[in-house]
Structures are given as C-alpha cells and as structure tokens.
Amino acid sequence: MLLNRPIPFSFLLGKIKYEILSVFVFANLMFTLRHYVGLEFLSIPLAIPALMGTCISLLLAFRTNQAYERWWEARVVWGGIVNDSRILIRQLLTFLPDETVPANIVQMLAQRQIGWCYVLGKTLRGQPTQSAIKTYIPVSEQAGVLGATHQPLAVLQGHANQLRYLYRxxxxxxxxxxxxxxxxxxxxxxxxxxxxxxxxxxxxTYTFYLQVFIILFTAMLPFGFVENLFFVEVPLVTLIGSAFFLIEKSAIQLQDPFENRPTDTPVTAIAKGIEVSLNQLSGAAVAEQSTAPPTYFIL
Structure with missing residues (x-):
C-alpha cells in the first residue's frame, strides 16, 4: 500500500514510460509534417478530440472507481481478519478455566492463528509458505498443512480439531x-x-476498449491544434496523453490487490500487527515493530 509520503517519479512514470515515448515520437512526427513539410491541411476541429476526451474521462472515472472498490473491499476484509483474530484469542482466554486447562494451549492457538494470517497472505500472492508454516504451526501439523491443496483451510482445520478436543x-x-x-x-x-x-x-474487454479509445484520442490530439503553438505543441500533447495513460494504469494497479506490488492491500504488514496483538494477549514475547517503513510503501 502506498504511504502518505513523497512517491518517487520513477514509480509513477515507470508505468507509462513506453506510452510517453510513443506519444512524444508521434507528436514530433505530426509537428514536423505540419510545420516543416508543408502539410498544414493535417488538422481537424478541436471540438472532436475535446468531445472524445470528455467521454474518455467519464469512462476513466468509472473504471478507477470500480478498481478502488475492489481494493477497498480487500482492505475491509483484512480489517475484519484483524478483529476476529483478536476476538478468537480473547474468547479462549475468557472461556478456558485457568486451573485445569493444558499449559500453553492458548499460546498454541494464538501462534496457529498468526501462522494462518501469514499463510493466507502468501497464498493470495502466490508466494512460498514453508517458512511461515514451520515458524508458527505446531510440528505435529506441519506435514499435513504443507501437503494440503488448500493450506489456509488446513490451518483453520487445526483450530477446529483443537476446539473439538477442548469441548470433549x-x-x-x-x-x-x-x-x-x-x-x-x-x-x-x-x-x-x-x-x-x-x-x-x-x-x-473493458480494459482493452478503454485503451483503444485513449490511443485514438492521443492520436487525434495533434491534429486539433489549428493554432500555431510551435514548440509548445509537442510537450502539451505528450503531457495530456500521459495523464490519460497514467490514470488508466493506476486503475489497473488497484484492481488486483494481491499481486505483491506497492499498491497491494498490505497483508504482510497487517499480519505483523496481528502477531503483536495475539502475542500480547497470550502472554508470549512481543517482537519490537519498526515505527516507520524504509520505503514509500508497505506490503
């Protein structure tokens, strides 16, 4: 997740560097043909690209809103995971009798829940889960979880088995x-x-059509400058076209919140916060957390 701090231009412009280069070359070509080759007739009314740009702006607004809703839903879900993880351990601390309950059983459940959070996040991102399983899951369950087709579900089943034992x-x-x-x-x-x-x-198809419309708009834009703007024309066309491409790329980044990118839902950072909370509740050693991440994003 991008943080509220200066984001380097290399991250922003790196997503559209090829689009910027293509628009810049095309604008220079049209500028040369119109002003140095004598093809002044290569022009169209400015109202045409203006109308098309307005329509694309509405489509981009809808596209970005839909992508942000997917990202925000993922963040809300993980906010619920934080709450339910704390509730689970708090319930067990309240319900289990201190005098007769087996030693360290709450800590075992807490560690398994921490492991589930890490395993779920890594599974969503397609990352290896062996280190999280070997660190947080009880040794007797590690082989079954590692061999399971759905590892997060196997970890939750470990919770269910232990609760069945406590009930019986x-x-x-x-x-x-x-x-x-x-x-x-x-x-x-x-x-x-x-x-x-x-x-x-x-x-x-929605993404493809929108990209085609942006390309058409950018291609029409140099022909709409009937006035002789001379050397301002190329930077202006490049700037306007780049803005449309950048907004469209931002929507693409947001629509998939589990791809291990800077714009992801920060599932690893959330899991670390859960680890601190559950260790505090269960009486385990609480690892110190760094107050500020070293980069402009957290994962």
Missing part, C-alpha cells in the same frame, strides 16, 4: 463452543472473500 474434555461448554465456532466461521468467510477478489478477473 469439558473445557468448553456448548454455548462457548458455538461462540468460538462463529468466530472461525467469520474467518473462513473472510478467506473466501479474499479468494473471490483474487480469482475474479476484471473484464479484459
């Missing part, structure tokens, strides 16, 4: 089990919502 051993009542199971259900639902966002492809 008499540490949880019927009502308490229902409440804890409801929390696990919400976590499962959040996992499914993340997978829906990840696996639902934004309509490619």
């Amino acid at each position: 051993a008499g540490y949880l009542t019927d009502l308490q089990l229902v409440q804890v199971d409801a929390t696990l259900t919400r976590l499962t639902d959040a996992m499914g919502r993340c997978e829906r966002i990840k696996n639902t492809v934004f309509p490619r």
Whole structure:
C-alpha cells in the first residue's frame, strides 16, 4: 500500500514510460509534417478530440472507481481478519478455566492463528509458505498443512480439531463452543472473500476498449491544434496523453490487490500487527515493530 509520503517519479512514470515515448515520437512526427513539410491541411476541429476526451474521462472515472472498490473491499476484509483474530484469542482466554486447562494451549492457538494470517497472505500472492508454516504451526501439523491443496483451510482445520478436543474434555461448554465456532466461521468467510477478489478477473474487454479509445484520442490530439503553438505543441500533447495513460494504469494497479506490488492491500504488514496483538494477549514475547517503513510503501 502506498504511504502518505513523497512517491518517487520513477514509480509513477515507470508505468507509462513506453506510452510517453510513443506519444512524444508521434507528436514530433505530426509537428514536423505540419510545420516543416508543408502539410498544414493535417488538422481537424478541436471540438472532436475535446468531445472524445470528455467521454474518455467519464469512462476513466468509472473504471478507477470500480478498481478502488475492489481494493477497498480487500482492505475491509483484512480489517475484519484483524478483529476476529483478536476476538478468537480473547474468547479462549475468557472461556478456558485457568486451573485445569493444558499449559500453553492458548499460546498454541494464538501462534496457529498468526501462522494462518501469514499463510493466507502468501497464498493470495502466490508466494512460498514453508517458512511461515514451520515458524508458527505446531510440528505435529506441519506435514499435513504443507501437503494440503488448500493450506489456509488446513490451518483453520487445526483450530477446529483443537476446539473439538477442548469441548470433549469439558473445557468448553456448548454455548462457548458455538461462540468460538462463529468466530472461525467469520474467518473462513473472510478467506473466501479474499479468494473471490483474487480469482475474479476484471473484464479484459473493458480494459482493452478503454485503451483503444485513449490511443485514438492521443492520436487525434495533434491534429486539433489549428493554432500555431510551435514548440509548445509537442510537450502539451505528450503531457495530456500521459495523464490519460497514467490514470488508466493506476486503475489497473488497484484492481488486483494481491499481486505483491506497492499498491497491494498490505497483508504482510497487517499480519505483523496481528502477531503483536495475539502475542500480547497470550502472554508470549512481543517482537519490537519498526515505527516507520524504509520505503514509500508497505506490503
């Protein structure tokens, strides 16, 4: 996720460097033909590209809004994961009797929940999960999770198995089990919502058509300058065309929030925050967190 700090131009312009170069070369070609070759008739009324630019602006606004809604939904889902992770451990601390409950069982559940957050985030981004599994998942469960087709679901099943043991051993009542199971259900639902966002492809035809319209608009723009702007014409055409391409690229970046890019939903940073909270609740050692990330984004 991009932070509220200066973002380098290399990140912004790097996304459209080829588009900027193409527009610049095309604008120079048209400028040369009109002013040095004598083809002044290569012109159209400025109202035509102006009207087309207005239509494209409306489409870009709708496109960006839809992309941001996908990104924001992903952020809301992970906000719910933060809350439900804390609720899960708080419920267990409240429900389990201190005198008879097996030692460190709450810490084991907390570590498994922390591992689930990391495993889910890495799975959504297509990254290896072995380090998170070996760090946070109990040794007796690691082989089963590593060999599972759906690793985050396998981790949650570890929660379910341990809760079943606590219930059968008499540490949880019927009502308490229902409440804890409801929390696990919400976590499962959040996992499914993340997978829906990840696996639902934004309509490619919509992106393609919008790109074609922007290219047509940029190609028509040099012909609309009937006035002799001379050397201001090329930078102006390049600037206007680049603005449209940059907005369109920004929407493409936002529409896929689990691709391990600076514009992602910061699932790793959120998982680290969950780790601090759950370690505090369970009485485990709390690792110090850096107050400021070294870059202009967090993942």
